[in-house]
Amino acid sequence: MFRFITTRFFQSLLALFVVISATFFMVRFVPGGPFTAEKAVTPEILRNLEAHYGLDKPLWRQYLDYLGSLMRGDLGPSFKYPNRTVNEIIGDKLPVSAELGLLSLGIALVGGITLGTLAAIKRNTWADYLASGFGMIGISVPTFVVGPLFVLAFAIHLGWFNASGWYTSADRVLPALVLGIAYAAPISRLTRGGMLEVLHQDFIRTARAKGASEARVVLRHALRGGLLPVVSYLGPAVAGILTGSFVIETIFQIPGIGREFVTSAFNRDYTLVLGTVILYAVLIMALNLVVDIVQAWLNPKVQLEA
Amino acid sequence: MSNAPSPAALAAVVAEPLEKGTSLWHDAWLRLRKNRLAVFGMWALGIIAVACLLGPFVSPYGYEDQNLDLGAVGPSGKHWLGTDTLGRDLLVRLLYGGRVSIAVGLSATLVALTIGVVYGAVAGFFGGKRDAFMMRTVDIMYSLPFPIFVILLMVFFGRNIILLFVAIGAVEWLTMARIVRSQVMAVKKMEFIEAARSLGFGRRRIIFRHILPNILGPIIVYTTLTIPAVMLLEAFLSFLGLGVQPPMSSWGVLIKDGAEKMEEFWWLLVFPGTIFSLTLFSLNFLGDGLRDALDVRSSKD
Numbered sequence: 231m232f233r234f235i236t237t238r239f240f241q242s243l244l245a246l247f248v249v250i251s252a253t254f255f256m257v258r259f260v261p262g263g264p265f266t267a268e269k270a271v272t273p274e275i276l277r278n279l280e281a282h283y284g285l286d287k288p289l290w291r292q293y294l295d296y297l298g299s300l301m302r303g304d305l306g307p308s309f310k311y312p313n314r315t316v317n318e319i320i321g322d323k324l325p326v327s328a329e330l331g332l333l334s335l336g337i338a339l340v341g342g343i344t345l346g347t348l349a350a351i352k353r354n355t356w357a358d359y360l361a362s363g364f365g366m367i368g369i370s371v372p373t374f375v376v377g378p379l380f381v382l383a384f385a386i387h388l389g390w391f392n393a394s395g396w397y398t399s400a401d402r403v404l405p406a407l408v409l410g411i412a413y414a415a416p417i418s419r420l421t422r423g424g425m426l427e428v429l430h431q432d433f434i435r436t437a438r439a440k441g442a443s444e445a446r447v448v449l450r451h452a453l454r455g456g457l458l459p460v461v462s463y464l465g466p467a468v469a470g471i472l473t474g475s476f477v478i479e480t481i482f483q484i485p486g487i488g489r490e491f492v493t494s495a496f497n498r499d500y501t502l503v504l505g506t507v508i509l510y511a512v513l514i515m516a517l518n519l520v521v522d523i524v525q526a527w528l529n530p531k532v533q534l535e536a
Numbered sequence: 537m538s539n540a541p542s543p544a545a546l547a548a549v550v551a552e553p554l555e556k557g558t559s560l561w562h563d564a565w566l567r568l569r570k571n572r573l574a575v576f577g578m579w580a581l582g583i584i585a586v587a588c589l590l591g592p593f594v595s596p597y598g599y600e601d602q603n604l605d606l607g608a609v610g611p612s613g614k615h616w617l618g619t620d621t622l623g624r625d626l627l628v629r630l631l632y633g634g635r636v637s638i639a640v641g642l643s644a645t646l647v648a649l650t651i652g653v654v655y656g657a658v659a660g661f662f663g664g665k666r667d668a669f670m671m672r673t674v675d676i677m678y679s680l681p682f683p684i685f686v687i688l689l690m691v692f693f694g695r696n697i698i699l700l701f702v703a704i705g706a707v708e709w710l711t712m713a714r715i716v717r718s719q720v721m722a723v724k725k726m727e728f729i730e731a732a733r734s735l736g737f738g739r740r741r742i743i744f745r746h747i748l749p750n751i752l753g754p755i756i757v758y759t760t761l762t763i764p765a766v767m768l769l770e771a772f773l774s775f776l777g778l779g780v781q782p783p784m785s786s787w788g789v790l791i792k793d794g795a796e797k798m799e800e801f802w803w804l805l806v807f808p809g810t811i812f813s814l815t816l817f818s819l820n821f822l823g824d825g826l827r828d829a830l831d832v833r834s835s836k837d
Contacts, residue, residue, distance in 0.1 A: 244742070369816075369820060370764070371813040374791060378798055386799055476773065492776060495692070503688065
């Protein structure tokens, strides 16, 4: 176990290094720079600006400088927001995305697992068809269709919520619901599949034979194995949810990290782009590691191999 | 003329063994036909594809024909799905957009398919250190935030449609490579491969002529499931304004336009959203149906 974690840690570190380097150089070889959009900057001012941010140094020097400051946990200054560091901007925006993400994750897990379990227990009844239908529709109808439709129905026609914004707690409902449904659908399908496989096994029959109640059979015995497929799906999904969905943040005009990332790419805000990419990569890798460990805990048959 | 069998009866006798010995593909087809949702998916996809291909020729409206006096009106006898704010017929625009969406879906899937199959086959066939290295690379790439890279690519290098294929295809090949690898590893130990080897066939011939045809099932299933994923990614990029650019149109672009104007003109969002969802729905059902029909286990490694 310990060996597994350390190997994976170093592997992730290597991957992270590749990501950082690839992004760093890709950003630099792109046409346009952070100051090209600004109107009529005289050559002297441009030179001063570049000197201020260290952009006049040779590229390899900048690269080493960046890696150096990264070691100290400093993601550098933003090129577009004067006097703000990338750390500050991420510190501002990430909590918004994380709040939206946690709410959606709650909806997705509770809704998805409940529906999937119900569908598996009541296989081939109307409850199963309903839940499976929901799963298929949820997978096939993308958030950028559901989102605007919900806004149209619940905000504009019924007037229950605001169409966009992130001020009151009522503003959280629609975005969290849309994002939650999008992830609840695949979770319900995975749960159903996993539960169906487990419910046929001998140990379930044994539990029933020993007189365990149906609820105990499902909750104590079956779920543990039935949720395995869900757990492996959750790694990448949670990273995506927590860092916010670009689409949801765009539709509902939520000041989260996803929207910031797209804007920063358009602005050629090199350091902010890099900072966001690093944040995503670290989150995904960390969560994948957690998922592997949880999987081994749920199913002793899974061998942790580096 | 006593009891010479009639030609028809003779044909029936000859035909009989043919009916009995059904091939794997015939079996799969019979099973697929019983799956009502998959059949529905096939029909829906066929109708949508034919409509997108032929519809614009039949329609009295061109896809850029504006009618500014008319403006945006709801569905009517003249414009079945209504018009947009420039008075353009929505149905024609939907069919044209469908061509682009489907074309992107198919081409990017082809890119992913080619890379994934070749990569997976090579890794699985050679095994050993080369395999370990190649699959470790795939593992690492799996853990990268790929949608982010696609966004970066599209922002930085102009919104070029060829680049769109390549970028999406380059993202979607990883799973295909894993599936093909595990299948190849299973098949390459079988006796007929041994036989091919002892006949002195080269590696390339063995991989492409002997192994790959035998793992077509999983490849077909996964390809069917990749197409909706690719179309979703294209529409997602177009929705963010990073995909297909005007004057070209795709379902993603139409949905984006519709979402901006839905307060006054609901049909601009509802129809593109419905047709796009219906297509994804059908592809997913067909893919699921094929998986059951060809009896492919979802394998992850």
